[in-house]
């Protein structure tokens with residue numbers, strides 16, 4: 001289970017967050033800013049939920065911003081989601097510019113908090129990866145060179161870009177590279193994961209809402225379009241956007257303005273929109289699921305990120321060396337034996353670079369020998385199951401495949417679903433069916 005640290009001086013709020021998140025992660029709580037750095041050292045959390053105000057009555061977020069700067073400057077900084085009781089666009093934008101991956105306003109809805117945390121954990125985009133080296137799209141295969149050339153070419157324009165590719169191929173890295181190459185690079189890059197958002201919240205999430213516009217809307221809240229103003233908005237998993245919300249998104253893109261839920265006053269927005277999806281292209285062109293007029297708005301340029309198995313053995317070896325060195329954290333990285341390199345190159349990588357990264361992390365943590373062997377990476381080739389045993393039926397194989405994916409994803413449903421190429425709902429149905 002991942003570790004989450006909550007820094008929040010109000011014990012009731014901290015407890016509410018802890019209870020909401022404990023099924024997703026091991027959650028630790030600290031109340032005073034002085035306890036933050038020692039806790040980061042001791043716990044090394046993947047994610048920090050950071051309150052922005054610690055002095056009674058203060059609402060400018062200065063204390064939180066100062067802490068945020070300190071946290072993101074650390075080696076191996078956790079991803080940071082900032083929490084504020086005041087729905088201030090300016091503060092959220094400042095925090096995002098300073099390296100926070102997301103923001104949430106108090107009081108929150110638990111499903112929204114969970115979605116926000118899950119998306120941050122799934123992306124595991126540590127704030128430290130804002131540093132150019134960690135954000136680099138590695139790979140020397142012809143496909144990766146060509147992708148980098150296309151990014152340099154279209155990055156500088158205002159064109160909408162649709163980024164296609166399987167799970168974990170690096171679509172978000174491509175979006176970051178496009179943002180960095182653009183005249184908007186000094187503005188925020190904000191990613192919204194449509195796959196992790198409950199349908200009922202999509203609109204308020206994207207366009208914001210006015211106080212009192214629905215039962216839980218106790219404060220007005222800026223939407224992502226407004227928060228990303230002056231920068232770039234990545235609509236991730238765009239293929240999951242329900243049809244009614246597609247119409248509203250289209251209107252916002254056409255008019256370059258958004259109307260917060262519960263308001264009749266449109267707000268002008270200035271964002272470059274990038275969209276990404278792991279759906280097969282043909283599905284996006286199926287008008288029963290996706291509006292063609294929206295598609296044409298989003299796909300001025302289409303970038304296809306190739307699956308890792310198509311990039312060749314040299315790219316796999318390069319990424320393995322890169323991530324083993326990364327996880328060795330300054331110590332000399334151990335070598336990988338020749339057999340392991342061959343098998344890593346032949347492996348199908350259903351979870352692509354994300355899976356490779358996790359395999360390298362696991363090997364670094366668990367292997368004790370002088371060199372890494374194939375077994376250390378803990379990979380089971382889902383595409384090449386053991387020869388059929390007598391009586392082995394499809395249902396049993398499906399159950400085993402689901403179990404393997406769950407083990408690889410360390411129980412994380414979203415990740416296991418991604419490894420299997422299923423939606424979370426489809427995976428839950430299979431868990432139910434097999435009593436897992």
Ligand SMILES: Nc1ncnc2c1ncn2[C@@H]1O[C@H](COP(=O)(O)OP(=O)(O)OP(=O)(O)O)[C@@H](O)[C@H]1O
Pocket residue numbers: 123124134136137138139165166167168169170171172173174236277278319353354357418
């Ligand atoms: N070419 C690459 N070089 C180095 N690291 C990479 C590369 N591609 C992907 N990664 C790493 O792999 C992980 C997954 O990448 P990313 O989140 O960009 O994939 P994605 O395609 O957006 O995934 P999803 O479809 O699940 O949202 C990240 O840790 C990222 O840094």
